[in-house]
Amino acid sequence: MGSQDLNDFNLSGAVNQPQEMALSYADIIKIFQLTNLDLYDENTEEEIEDLRSLVINLISQMSLASARSQKYEIDTIRSKIIPDSMDFLIAFDSWNLNYSTSSPIKSFGLLIGSFCPQTTPQGNTIAIPTLNYGFIADFDVWSLRTFSPVAVWKEINSDNLSIERRAQNINEIYASLCYANELFVQIITGQVLNNDSIKAAQAWFKKTRWDHTVQIGICLDRQPNAIFNAGAEIIYKQQMGERPQDIYPAPERKQ
Numbered sequence: 001m002g003s004q005d006l007n008d009f010n011l012s013g014a015v016n017q018p019q020e021m022a023l024s025y026a027d028i029i030k031i032f033q034l035t036n037l038d039l040y041d042e043n044t045e046e047e048i049e050d051l052r053s054l055v056i057n058l059i060s061q062m063s064l065a066s067a068r069s070q071k072y073e074i075d076t077i078r079s080k081i082i083p084d085s086m087d088f089l090i091a092f093d094s095w096n097l098n099y100s101t102s103s104p105i106k107s108f109g110l111l112i113g114s115f116c117p118q119t120t121p122q123g124n125t126i127a128i129p130t131l132n133y134g135f136i137a138d139f140d141v142w143s144l145r146t147f148s149p150v151a152v153w154k155e156i157n158s159d160n161l162s163i164e165r166r167a168q169n170i171n172e173i174y175a176s177l178c179y180a181n182e183l184f185v186q187i188i189t190g191q192v193l194n195n196d197s198i199k200a201a202q203a204w205f206k207k208t209r210w211d212h213t214v215q216i217g218i219c220l221d222r223q224p225n226a227i228f229n230a231g232a233e234i235i236y237k238q239q240m241g242e243r244p245q246d247i248y249p250a251p252e253r254k255q
Contacts, residue, residue, distance in 0.1 A: 021146050021170055023177075023216070025093075025139035028108045031177065031219045032184055034091050039188050040078040051077050054129060055092055058111050062134045062152055075106075085192040086115040086127065089184060109136040112183045114193065132198060133180045151176040155202055156195045174212040178204040181219055 033039050043051065052074050077092040090111040111134050115127035137149035151167040153176055167173045182201035186193060204212065 021137070021149055021173055023146070025106055025108060025141070027216075027220060028137065029093065031181065031216065032091050032110055033188075034076065034078055034093065034108075037078075040080050040091075043077075043079060047079075048077060051079055051090060055090060055109065055111065058129065058131065058134060059109065059136060062136065062150060080187050081115075082187060082190060082192065087187055087193045088113055088115060088129070089187045105138050106141050107136060107138045110134070110180060110184070112180060112187065112193075132193060133176070133183055135176065135180060149173050151180075153179060153202075154198060155205075156199050160195050171209055171212070172205070174209065174216065175205045175207065178207075178212050178215045181215070 029035065055074060055077065074092050074094040077090065079091075080089045081087070088111075090109075092109050094107045094109070095105065111131060113129055113131040113133070116130050117125050118128045119125055131152070132154045133152070135149070135151045137146055139146055149167070151173050153165050155163045155165050157163060167176055179201045182204075183193060183198070186197060191197070204215075
């Protein structure tokens, strides 16, 4: 993916922040299987502390373009790192301590990217985390109301140059979750992220809200082993192109 400083993921300019989405906290957790320990690495306490520091760092970078200042106390954290490529996925939930409300606020976050080697002026090699996708949303535990979900992602253009995008509306939030699901499946099943796989995933941004709803419904209904079936389907598409009929045909629309 090439070297990129973490600050390059900052997005400038004021934007209209998406305010609410229909998915609940439990839905988001289920899509990315945060409670399924078999899919994630086993981390030592020291590694978990390192991951917490990394998450806070990445959240702060994502939040610079947001109108609110946030403070998070990370509760549960899961990670998957592919040793050969150093692609990473970090999923976490946390308590947001910033809201003045009588109801507790839970947050879910997903960070997908790669650790890219970079040489310092002193000649040392360090691993710089670069993001392909970042998502965070806050949920009122009792009402399940969603507060201002944030989604940022890397888009690869026709010249294979990366552009950082930020969701401007709820439709783009849902499209970004479908995009993230493809990257999530690839990392969980041990595939390597590259420009081609990211280009394939970003096709979700050209699809309709109906397509997004169907795909998210599939993610919510799938069993854990279905993630590996989805991984095999991605490999097939990369090698052979789209099938005449998708493995998960969309239901007919009601008239």
